[in-house]
Amino acid sequence: MSLTESQIERYSRHIILPEVGGKGQEKLLAGKVLLVGAGGLGCPAGLYLAAAGVGTIGLMDRDVVDLSNLQRQVAHHTPDVGKPKVESAADKFRAINPDVTVRTYRERLAAANAPAILRDYDFVIDGTDNFASKFLVADACHFAGKPYCHAGILRFDGQLMTVIPGKTACYRCVFNAPPPAGAVPSCSQAGVLGVVAGVLGTLQAAEALKFLLGKGELLTDKLLVYDGLKANFRKISLKRNVNCPLCSESPTITELRDEAPAVCACARGERC
Amino acid sequence: MRLFINGEAAEAPDGTAVTELLKLRRVSQPDMVTVELNGEILERKTFDTKVLKEGDRVEFLYFMGGGSR
């Protein structure tokens, strides 16, 4: 693949970076990233990946755009209310950059569909909004051997970690299993400052780009914790957990299965 | 004794176990926290019995589920 003149102009601020260059830009154009969730995290992540020229972006979400989404889900605009999120976001990604092929999956990630969908991607971004899905992304990526970047947001806080399955600490190394039912406030009870989604989603995109470029250090074996009220970032070192149910020597999870959606109404796909 | 909790120095009575520390720190939902002690993730079933000692580095890692809807 060689860059056209218009691509050389479009990506000139990338190409001028020694860590990217023409070769790196070609890697991005050949790259395939799956966004699980086209919401608060998936929107900013996808907008930047599209602008960066990541050649194939998969977009997976079952929901339609709701008015209450617009405070943070920045790829969805007011006229999109009622449209499937994957269509709304895909339109914006294509409008930013016609180089990008956007594939849409209007479904929820599940044990049944995950292996076939993940197979075709280089990197996965977890932009899901509930624990059942977050654990499923972690498990599915483990069994598919796909690197992924987890993010979670709540109120003014966020967290981020990148996982290379079988090599670095995984989500279950830290968070063994979903929290018990009733322990979690519902999304609408807890709330979230919209920009926190932007901060974390954009960092997920940065991890995907570094992975595709093969440059820099991924956020592996670390949990990055963001405190928006204090404008503070901390990196907490992690190790693979010898008792991890997924990635240890004697795992208790040996095949992909759906987590019981236990926590709040939003985990069952209902609005809360 | 002096501990380091989420990177900051903090005092706790000698003999404090993890469960008590969670109470002292007003962690209202211990089920929503993973505890890392000196770089190792603690098994939840040891929270009651694991007694902290001078200089321990404790991290409370919170479940954060949001992102999409």
Ligand SMILES: [Zn+2]
């Ligand atoms: Zn693990």
